[in-house]
Amino acid sequence: MSLSALAMFVVALAAASFWLGRRRALAAAGGRAAALQSLPGYYGWYAALWSGVPGLVVLLAWMLFFGGALESLTLASLPESAHSLSSAEVELLFHDARNAAIGQASMRADDPVVIALAERWTSLQKTGLRLAFGLAFALGLAGAAYSLRRVAPGFAARAKVERAVGIALMLCSTLAVLVTIGIVLSLIFETGRFFERVPAYEFLFGLHWSPQTALRADQVGSSGSFGAVPIFVGTLLVTLIAMLVAVPIGLFSAIYMTFYSDRRLRAVVKPALEILAGVPTVVYGFFAALVVAPIVRDAGLTLGLDVASESALAAGLVMGIMIIPFVSSLSDDAITAVPQAMREGSFGLGATRSETIRLVILPAALPGIAGAFLLAVSRAVGETMIVVMAAGLAANLTANPLEAVTTVTVQIVTLLTGDQEFDSAKTLSAFALGLMLFSVTLVLNVIALRVVQRFREKYD
Amino acid sequence: MTEPGFASRWSSPEMQERLRRRYRAERRFRALGLAAIGIALTALVILLVSITARGWSAFAATELRLDVPLDAFVEWPEGADAAVREQAIDAADWGAPLREALLRLFPEVTERSQLRELAALVSTGARTQLRDRVARDPSLLGTSASLWLPADDEVDLVVKGIVPREAREGSQRLSAAQLGWLATLEAEGRVRRTLNTTFLTAGDSREPEQAGIRGALVGSLLTLIVTLAIVLPLGVATAIYLEEFAPQNRWTELIEVNINNLAAVPSIVFGLLGLAVFLNFVGLPRSAPLVGGLTLALMTLPTIIIAGRAAIEAVPPSIREAARGIGASPLQVTGHHVLPLALPGILTGTILGMARALGETAPLLMIGMVAFVVDVPGGFRDAATALPVQIFLWADSPERGFVEKTSGAILVLLAFLIAMNGIAIWLRQRFERRW
Numbered sequence: 001m002s003l004s005a006l007a008m009f010v011v012a013l014a015a016a017s018f019w020l021g022r023r024r025a026l027a028a029a030g031g032r033a034a035a036l037q038s039l040p041g042y043y044g045w046y047a048a049l050w051s052g053v054p055g056l057v058v059l060l061a062w063m064l065f066f067g068g069a070l071e072s073l074t075l076a077s078l079p080e081s082a083h084s085l086s087s088a089e090v091e092l093l094f095h096d097a098r099n100a101a102i103g104q105a106s107m108r109a110d111d112p113v114v115i116a117l118a119e120r121w122t123s124l125q126k127t128g129l130r131l132a133f134g135l136a137f138a139l140g141l142a143g144a145a146y147s148l149r150r151v152a153p154g155f156a157a158r159a160k161v162e163r164a165v166g167i168a169l170m171l172c173s174t175l176a177v178l179v180t181i182g183i184v185l186s187l188i189f190e191t192g193r194f195f196e197r198v199p200a201y202e203f204l205f206g207l208h209w210s211p212q213t214a215l216r217a218d219q220v221g222s223s224g225s226f227g228a229v230p231i232f233v234g235t236l237l238v239t240l241i242a243m244l245v246a247v248p249i250g251l252f253s254a255i256y257m258t259f260y261s262d263r264r265l266r267a268v269v270k271p272a273l274e275i276l277a278g279v280p281t282v283v284y285g286f287f288a289a290l291v292v293a294p295i296v297r298d299a300g301l302t303l304g305l306d307v308a309s310e311s312a313l314a315a316g317l318v319m320g321i322m323i324i325p326f327v328s329s330l331s332d333d334a335i336t337a338v339p340q341a342m343r344e345g346s347f348g349l350g351a352t353r354s355e356t357i358r359l360v361i362l363p364a365a366l367p368g369i370a371g372a373f374l375l376a377v378s379r380a381v382g383e384t385m386i387v388v389m390a391a392g393l394a395a396n397l398t399a400n401p402l403e404a405v406t407t408v409t410v411q412i413v414t415l416l417t418g419d420q421e422f423d424s425a426k427t428l429s430a431f432a433l434g435l436m437l438f439s440v441t442l443v444l445n446v447i448a449l450r451v452v453q454r455f456r457e458k459y460d
Numbered sequence: 461m462t463e464p465g466f467a468s469r470w471s472s473p474e475m476q477e478r479l480r481r482r483y484r485a486e487r488r489f490r491a492l493g494l495a496a497i498g499i500a501l502t503a504l505v506i507l508l509v510s511i512t513a514r515g516w517s518a519f520a521a522t523e524l525r526l527d528v529p530l531d532a533f534v535e536w537p538e539g540a541d542a543a544v545r546e547q548a549i550d551a552a553d554w555g556a557p558l559r560e561a562l563l564r565l566f567p568e569v570t571e572r573s574q575l576r577e578l579a580a581l582v583s584t585g586a587r588t589q590l591r592d593r594v595a596r597d598p599s600l601l602g603t604s605a606s607l608w609l610p611a612d613d614e615v616d617l618v619v620k621g622i623v624p625r626e627a628r629e630g631s632q633r634l635s636a637a638q639l640g641w642l643a644t645l646e647a648e649g650r651v652r653r654t655l656n657t658t659f660l661t662a663g664d665s666r667e668p669e670q671a672g673i674r675g676a677l678v679g680s681l682l683t684l685i686v687t688l689a690i691v692l693p694l695g696v697a698t699a700i701y702l703e704e705f706a707p708q709n710r711w712t713e714l715i716e717v718n719i720n721n722l723a724a725v726p727s728i729v730f731g732l733l734g735l736a737v738f739l740n741f742v743g744l745p746r747s748a749p750l751v752g753g754l755t756l757a758l759m760t761l762p763t764i765i766i767a768g769r770a771a772i773e774a775v776p777p778s779i780r781e782a783a784r785g786i787g788a789s790p791l792q793v794t795g796h797h798v799l800p801l802a803l804p805g806i807l808t809g810t811i812l813g814m815a816r817a818l819g820e821t822a823p824l825l826m827i828g829m830v831a832f833v834v835d836v837p838g839g840f841r842d843a844a845t846a847l848p849v850q851i852f853l854w855a856d857s858p859e860r861g862f863v864e865k866t867s868g869a870i871l872v873l874l875a876f877l878i879a880m881n882g883i884a885i886w887l888r889q890r891f892e893r894r895w
Contacts, residue, residue: 174715269501353489
């Protein structure tokens with residue numbers, strides 16, 4: 001008996017109900033489908049929904065909540081002597097017990113406490129599964145009985161089924177909202193726990209970032225410091241470099257493509273930009289670390305400058321290249337949205353093409369281009385792999401692009417990869433940084449969408 | 461009547477000068493645009509060329525031909541059964557016959573340290589290969605077999621010409637003696653380059669010459685299966701609801717704004733969500749393709765919804781009206797007519813979304829798919845890595861041999877992406893209808 005057996009059971013019950021419902025409807029109509037209010041299949045679907053959906057709900061509830069319930073119920077049976085254990089030790093105990101119960105290798109398989117827990121876990125798990133089966137079975141049968149009793153030639157099964165499908169579609173569409181709520185809640189929850197350990201003002205305005213927390217409380221420098229300003233400055237610096245590369249190149253290539261380019265060039269450049277947009281960021285990261293960073297360093301050496309091997313400049317340059325197609329396609333949209341009449345009017349007055357572009361098209365397309373700019377900034381701020389692979393880890397408070405800086409995303413990755421306990425301020429700080437990242441990009445996106453919507457109508 | 465100023469006389473020299481200035485500005489502007497495109501194209505070419513040039517050799521491997529003396533090497537009692545023989549084969553020291561084979565080629569080597577350097581020419585994986593070959597064909601025992609065995613990664617780099625042959629200079633890590641032996645081997649025709657099957661069939665390894673991408677490929681495949689299974693039904697259902705059924709109210713508007721915003725949320729935030737919800741709240745296993753697929757599904761969902769909506773919107777209203785006119789219910793209109801007509805567009809969008817998911821790395825780092833996994837994953841709950849994560853891991857490795865492997869893995873990843881995009885383009889051109 002397992003989860004998949006339960007799922008198969010639910011499906012089988014629904015299939016049986018479908019067959020019964022359809023047959024019952026046809027029998028009630030004396031075999032003439034035309035005498036039924038709906039097509040016979042709808043009666044089957046009606047019965048299948050009534051018998052299958054309760055089982056499905058039980059299954060989902062099991063998947064989402066049973067693991068946690070099982071853990072707390074199992075741990076409730078711990079002997080008195082174990083109450084002094086810390087939460088991490090209890091957690092470890094539970095993991096060992098569960099591994100022992102499902103026959104996996106475990107470090108303390110012969111500890112009596114673990115064995116007792118494992119037995120308790122197994123019996124609880126069995127009871128739980130039996131309960132779920134019983135519930136799914138009882139509810140499914142009740143649903144089948146109810147729906148089959150209602151099947152009659154005059155019964156509007158189609159309307160009922162369509163309503164159910166409509167509700168299902170609506171539930172699917174709310175998932176997008178649930179994801180946002182999930183992001184916000186999980187980030188805020190963990191950030192709240194972080195701010196219990198480190199005050200919020202220290203995080204937001206502190207100038208020193210070194211998130212090492214000691215293993216023992218009496219160690220020197222055990223607290224670590226969580227002033228995130230150097231990280232924010234580093235992120236801004238890399239973003240600024242990226243925008244300095246991406247905005248002029250992206251904008252000018254969009255202009256050239258719409259006003260000057262002939263068909264042949266466009267047939268080459270458009271796919272090339274699409275390839276540039278489709279290259280995974282980890283490839284850009286590798287490119288930045290392996291090709292661009294040495295070039296930047298050598299160029300710096302010939303100019304007599306001391307360039308760090310993981311400079312902000314190399315990461316920013318490559319990030320800029322990555323964002324070029326993004327800026328270019330959004331600017332392209334903004335430029336082509338400008339009414340043709342304005343362009344023709346300007347040409348009619350004798351303006352050259354560049355004068356038309358500079359004095360007429362760009363001012364008219366400015367909101368769209370500004371929106372593109374903001375979206376590109378949000379993209380650069382949230383970009384992870386390039387900076388993880390090409391920017392540094394040390395949080396230097398500097399505006400010098402030749403030095404190594406670190407960014408919000410780099411810190412999130414370094415704080416959360418590798419083995420550490422989940423409750424330390426170090427790991428929780430990653431969620432605080434994540435919340436900052438999410439809020440900043442959200443604000444940028446909302447403003448960008450607003451700007452574009454607000455000003456586009458002007459010429460329509 | 462007054463004389464007109466120079467500004468209104470086109471032939472005046474001032475006016476001619478001004479015109480020339482305007483045309484110069486025009487040409488400058490145009491050159492700037494061309495330069496921008498040139499820079500973008502150059503960047504793309506440098507990117508592709510530098511990675512192809514480095515990665516191409518990853519598909520070749522260097523092998524050494526050694527006459528391995530296998531006589532009287534593994535012994536078992538007379539009449540022993542298969543299990544005992546297997547155990548004996550497993551337990552034997554397979555480094556010994558390799559050393560012996562090399563010593564026969566270079567009898568002048570006697571010192572211990574020199575012997576170690578000599579043995580280092582052959583990959584440590586050669587022992588396992590030798591063992592597996594004997595296990596497959598026990599009749600090799602008692603003979604002196606002439607076998608092609610993988611060379612060490614540093615030897616591989618020298619043979620491929622990636623590292624120059626000057627001993628211990630700059631980036632060279634082989635000693636003069638080792639290079640001399642290698643030259644002798646080459647002169648005797650005992651060195652060859654073959655197709656690197658290990659790279660395509662093995663899992664990850666700490667040794668560059670034994671590392672392969674099969675584990676990562678299977679991990680990516682499992683992850684994408686989960687993603688597709690979740691995102692396709694949910695995305696299409698949402699798109700249908702928003703296009704065909706949703707009432708015009710604030711709730712619908714909220715959902716739409718939400719989807720547009722989600723599409724622009726940085727991918728790493730989805731990784732944080734996956735970590736907090738799937739791992740810490742639901743308690744799913746770390747590093748599993750199941751969790752990776754769920755996380756990537758949430759990330760690609762907005763993309764699929766937006767593509768699906770565009771495809772459904774493109775179906776003309778006359779189709780719907782005609783179906784309604786002959787008595788179809790709203791759901792029948794959607795299921796029988798709108799959806800089949802919108803399907804090519806939806807599939808194109810889905811493939812592009814999957815391609816994006818395939819190249820995504822950051823969220824997978826958050827949910828622990830960065831583990832060093834040697835075995836090829838066998839199920840959705842096994843520990844696994846994905847191809848882009850493998851690239852990230854290898855790019856971080858200190859061994860130089862991994863630079864080539866990383867580029868090779870990138871080439872494989874790009875090949876998959878190009879294939880997926882190609883299919884999407886083909887679908888669009890083959891089935892797209894203009895109404």
